[in-house]
Amino acid sequence: MTARLIPAACDATGRREQPLRITVNGEPLDGIAGQSIAGVLLAAGRPSWRTGPSGAQRGLFCGIGACFDCLVTINGDRDVRACLRRAHDGDTVHTQRRDGAHHSGDQDASTVPRDSDSPDGSVL
Numbered sequence: 001m002t003a004r005l006i007p008a009a010c011d012a013t014g015r016r017e018q019p020l021r022i023t024v025n026g027e028p029l030d031g032i033a034g035q036s037i038a039g040v041l042l043a044a045g046r047p048s049w050r051t052g053p054s055g056a057q058r059g060l061f062c063g064i065g066a067c068f069d070c071l072v073t074i075n076g077d078r079d080v081r082a083c084l085r086r087a088h089d090g091d092t093v094h095t096q097r098r099d100g101a102h103h104s105g106d107q108d109a110s111t112v113p114r115d116s117d118s119p120d121g122s123v124l
């Protein structure tokens, strides 16, 4: 799988691009209509946006809604699978931390608390 966006002019399917813009932790990211939230993130060069129980970086794993590695908050709805959710212009996305908080725009996933930091040890 490639994380880059293939320009419409090079796409053999003949698709036309309709641009959209979402914000992720306050940062605007551009995509095209039809992309999933995970697709917009990958095309922007973000292979991970969550931290797993071991502290390992998580992002797209199965890509079909089975593993829940790609959870994000979209327009206030928590635990949305980014691989299944089609991006819409104006969507507001927040990456999630294991303690239930959101990542702030200036915090990268490497500073996300691990399970041992979570008061209840909850699992998403």
Ligand code: FES
Pocket: 059, 060, 061, 062, 063, 064, 065, 066, 067, 068, 069, 070, 071, 081, 082, 083, 084
């Ligand atoms: S990548 Fe597995 S559920 Fe989204």
